[in-house]
Amino acid sequence: xxxxxxxxxxxxxxxxxxxxxxxxxxxxxxxxxxxxxxxxxxxxxxxxxxxxxxxxxxxxxxxxxxxxxxxxxxxxxxxxxxxxxxxxxxxxxxxxxxxxxxxxxxxxxxxxxxxxxxxxxxxxxxxxxxxxxxxxxxxxxxxxxxxxxxxxxxxxxxxxxxxxxxx
Ligand SMILES: [Zn+2]
Numbered sequence: 001x002x003x004x005x006x007x008x009x010x011x012x013x014x015x016x017x018x019x020x021x022x023x024x025x026x027x028x029x030x031x032x033x034x035x036x037x038x039x040x041x042x043x044x045x046x047x048x049x050x051x052x053x054x055x056x057x058x059x060x061x062x063x064x065x066x067x068x069x070x071x072x073x074x075x076x077x078x079x080x081x082x083x084x085x086x087x088x089x090x091x092x093x094x095x096x097x098x099x100x101x102x103x104x105x106x107x108x109x110x111x112x113x114x115x116x117x118x119x120x121x122x123x124x125x126x127x128x129x130x131x132x133x134x135x136x137x138x139x140x141x142x143x144x145x146x147x148x149x150x151x152x153x154x155x156x157x158x159x160x161x162x163x164x165x166x167x
Contacts, residue, residue, distance in 0.1 A: 007049055008147075009056045012042035016066050018074040020113070022120040025085045031099045034077070037154040039122075041066060041129060044149035044163075057145065065136045069129055076113040077105075078120045088114065126152040126162035134164065 017040045023032040043066055047056045079088050079097060087098040095112045097105040117124040130150035137145065145166050153159035 003049075006046065007056045008044050008046040009059065009062070010042065010044045011059060011062050011066065012040065012151075013063060016041045016043075016063070016070055018070045018076075020073055020076050020078050022078040024080075024119050024121055025083060025099070029100065031085070031104075034105065039125070040153045041070060042151040042153070042159075043133065044147075044151075045145055046147040046149070047145035050144060057142065061140075065133060069132050069136075073113040073115075075111075077107050077111055078113050078115055078125075080117050080120050080124070081114050082116060082118040084118075122152045122154050122158075122160035123162065126150045126160050130162050130164055134166070 017038055019036060019038050021034055021036045023034050025031045043062060045057045045062065049056060079095065080086060081088055085100050087096075087101065089096050089098075090109060093109045095107045095109050095114070096103065097107070115124075115128060117128055127150075129152065130148050133150065134148050137148070147163055147165045149161060149163040151159050151161045
């Protein structure tokens with residue numbers, strides 16, 4: 001049969017969530033206070049059908065990887081390491097955060113997720129998790145995938161989507 005359409009698989013599950021604290025910086029000299037969200041991830045994988053099994057990708061595997069990626073940042077304070085307005089430093093078991101040079105927070109190291117992003121917006125979290133998922137897929141030698149899309153929702157009906165085409 002000549003197939004003319006494209007396939008993609010989508011996973012969004014009740015356990016693909018992370019409840020985390022964060023704050024973002026805005027333009028100028030404004031910085032949010034610390035607060036939390038029940039974030040939810042939604043993953044889409046685009047690709048060719050594997051014509052041995054007639055699916056694009058195994059749902060069980062996507063769910064396992066995504067659960068692990070969500071667990072890594074669940075119940076943590078999400079801190080942006082690449083934000084020029086924030087100074088995040090580790091002193092033993094303590095992470096200290098300053099905003100434009102003024103000390104603001106100190107957290108136990110084990111309660112923090114130090115993330116290589118410029119701001120913990122849902123856009124940057126979507127890109128980060130898509131990149132981490134992509135790395136996992138590459139590591140396991142996944143074939144036939146043409147794009148990874150990650151949607152991160154921070155409130156009902158309020159989300160950002162990042163999509164990256166795979167070479
Ligand atoms: Zn927020």
